Amino acid sequence: xxxxxxxxxxxxxxxxxxxxxxxxxxxxxxxxxxxxxxxxxxxxxxxxxxxxxxxxxxxxxxxxxxxxxxxxxxxxxxxxxxxxxxxxxxxxxxxxxxxxxxxxxxxxxxxxxxxxxxxxxxxxxxxxxxxxxxxxxxxxxxxxxxxxxxxxxxxxxxxxxxxxxxxxxxxxxxxxxxxxxxxxxxxxxxxxxxxxxxxxxxxxxxxxxxxxxxxxxxxxxxxxxxxxxxxxxxxxxxxx
Ligand SMILES: Nc1ncnc2c1ncn2[C@@H]1O[C@H](COP(=O)(O)OP(=O)(O)O)[C@@H](O)[C@H]1O
Ligand SMILES: O=c1ccn([C@@H]2O[C@H](COP(=O)(O)OP(=O)(O)O)[C@@H](O)[C@H]2O)c(=O)[nH]1
Numbered sequence: 001x002x003x004x005x006x007x008x009x010x011x012x013x014x015x016x017x018x019x020x021x022x023x024x025x026x027x028x029x030x031x032x033x034x035x036x037x038x039x040x041x042x043x044x045x046x047x048x049x050x051x052x053x054x055x056x057x058x059x060x061x062x063x064x065x066x067x068x069x070x071x072x073x074x075x076x077x078x079x080x081x082x083x084x085x086x087x088x089x090x091x092x093x094x095x096x097x098x099x100x101x102x103x104x105x106x107x108x109x110x111x112x113x114x115x116x117x118x119x120x121x122x123x124x125x126x127x128x129x130x131x132x133x134x135x136x137x138x139x140x141x142x143x144x145x146x147x148x149x150x151x152x153x154x155x156x157x158x159x160x161x162x163x164x165x166x167x168x169x170x171x172x173x174x175x176x177x178x179x180x181x182x183x184x185x186x187x188x189x190x191x192x193x194x195x196x197x198x199x200x201x202x203x204x205x206x207x208x209x210x211x212x213x214x215x216x217x218x219x220x221x222x223x224x225x226x227x228x229x230x231x232x233x234x235x236x237x238x239x240x
Contacts (some may be wrong), residue, residue: 011050019163020032043225050055073141100127163218169193
């Protein structure tokens with residue numbers, strides 16, 4: 001009997017920055033990062049090509065900086081630098097467990113990480129390396145969710161996997177509304193139309209236009225990443 005095959009050959013995994021905190025109040029929780037690396041290793045071992053976009057909310061969020069009087073664009077550049085720190089921490093943890101990870105930045109900081117060059121990223125993926133896209137889109141007023149949609153489309157990923165603090169898309173923010181119900185699937189138009197806060201409208205619209213489906217699932221649920229990759233019932237599918 002042949003073992004079941006993964007449903008996707010190439011994926012873009014978006015990791016929420018805040019999820020990296022684990023139970024800590026801020027920063028990067030080592031145990032959490034090790035667990036995430038183990039889950040990524042499982043899907044790499046299935047032969048899936050994995051690119052990752054990581055957030056920075058555990059370290060700095062541009063909106064928060066802007067709200068206390070900072071110039072918003074400056075605050076956003078700080079947020080992008082925060083994603084570089086998370087990317088370095090994640091790649092370091094991956095390289096220590098035997099995976100080969102490469103960080104590519106959307107903003108030039110050549111002494112720290114190599115710049116994002118699309119053909120190079122594609123080459124790494126074909127070689128079975130994990131590519132971590134740092135610094136979001138490289139532009140202020142965007143989010144790493146939009147960076148995930150953008151890079152996902154650029155590298156021809158078959159799906160964007162959004163690993164987050166909640167286990168799917170709800171009819172309202174489940175952290176605020178205890179009566180919110182979870183969707184097993186929802187269309188981009190409905191997600192945008194209902195203004196669902198799980199992802200920003202720019203990210204949804206880009207994925208919709210590029211016909212790139214999104215799966216939203218919990219980063220805290222053991223084995224969830226593998227189940228999504230195997231095409232099993234997990235989280236919420238957002239589709240055209
Ligand atoms: N309709 C919704 N369904 C699910 N989660 C939602 C919804 N609206 C808002 N949220 C919130 O969106 C958050 C997504 O988390 P995260 O990926 O960290 O987002 P961000 O990129 O804004 O940090 C969750 O913590 C959840 O409380
Ligand atoms: O293309 C981008 C991506 C990110 N950011 C900044 O980086 C911060 C961290 O990213 P995000 O909030 O998406 O991280 P997450 O919510 O996933 O932790 C954002 O608040 C923005 O300030 C940005 O300006 N442009």
